[in-house]
Amino acid sequence: MPGWIIPPPKEPVKSREEFRREREQKVVWLTRKGYLRSERIKAAMLKVPREDFIPFFYKDYAYEEVPLPLPGEEATISCPHSYPLFYEPLGLDRGHRFLEVGLGSGYGTALAREIVGEKGLVVSIEIDSLTLAFAENNLKNTGYSDIVLVHGDGGLGYQEKAPYDRICMTAACLEIPPPLLDQLKMGGRLIAPVKEGGVQNLVLVKKEPGGTAREVICQVLYVSLRGKYAQASLR
Template sequence: MDEYFERRKRMVERLKDELKISEKVAKAMLEVPRHLFVPPHMRREAYNDYPLPIGYGQTISAPHMVAIMCDLLDLKEGERVLEVGTGSGYHAAVVSRIVGEEGLVVTVERIPELAETAKKIYESLCYDNIKVVVGDGSVGYEELAPYDKIYVTASAPKIPVKLLAQLKNGGRMVIPVGDFVQHLYVVDKDEYGRVKKRSWGAVRFVPLIGEEGFED
């Protein structure tokens, strides 16, 4: 049991106590070494519950937000999931542990350097069910659509039409929407393709840049 495992264990216990996160999310977050996904000089802060800068104007989300989004998605083993905004790579790593080896996480990142760093970490951890794509995540990744679940780690001006089109009937999307005032939305598509959305609450994310996002 190294120092980082003990810190990670305490982080997960806090999230279980304070947020009542599900056992499957808690188990995944206990497994994933978050300290490997932050800059080396910040590793001692990796298990504190706040965002950290990762360069290029981006951040790694606070652990509580990763946990909340994973639980809102209601992830299941074997699902195909699209992540928009790889960032540090941590969030997709947690999702990959929940969907398991029969599942797949496709994560799209517009900044090549971040995508390459995340890919190397996944390879070192043998997380083989994650596919990293460099591109405009606001339009999704049609090659492997449709997806059971989609989540976005940056705030969009509105719910992107192209992402909705890549969501399966019966699927769910979790996405922050807004500029100065942002809300996290849970978007469900029923078996007939009808869409319903509800707001979980106020949040703060970096802006989604791209064709269906904000201008760079």
């Protein structure tokens, strides 16, 4: 991935106990750095074994702050800090109907499922069939069987389960695809990397009766959106 140095593949040697300790240490680090504040997000990150969502030869790097390659076209699993970076501004919480654009490894999807709880809903859309198959297998193996997985164009959203309280895009665009804003509840929030002036800004959008309110969180680096709205993302 441009801008990042991906470590070399190797045979994994770490034990379950070592991964558990690294997971706990990562949560402490994220909290100290100010990325992680919500108790529900913190509990989810302590519970979900990130190493089980990493390709075999990259497992030992599961808790390092680097993106790692996944099956599929330009597919990666984001750095650990990226998940609270997105979910904290969203205010993702118990009972939310959540739409994720870009399934990736399924790790963020599992976190979201833990956060929204039994009364919530998680829908995730992935355009790449190889990435989808990898994530679907990871979610199945870790016991997440009630997530709605969709093979399709994330920019179009998923009208069948709309409206959503929260929407998270994990691919960069020049503008938020209109179908996603249409499927967002009034008062809901959407977060996405948006290309502006040669950089990508992580943008939080709040849907209000008079339109949308917009807040820039920070600069990020994500792969470009694919599908119907890809041209807008690549201009």
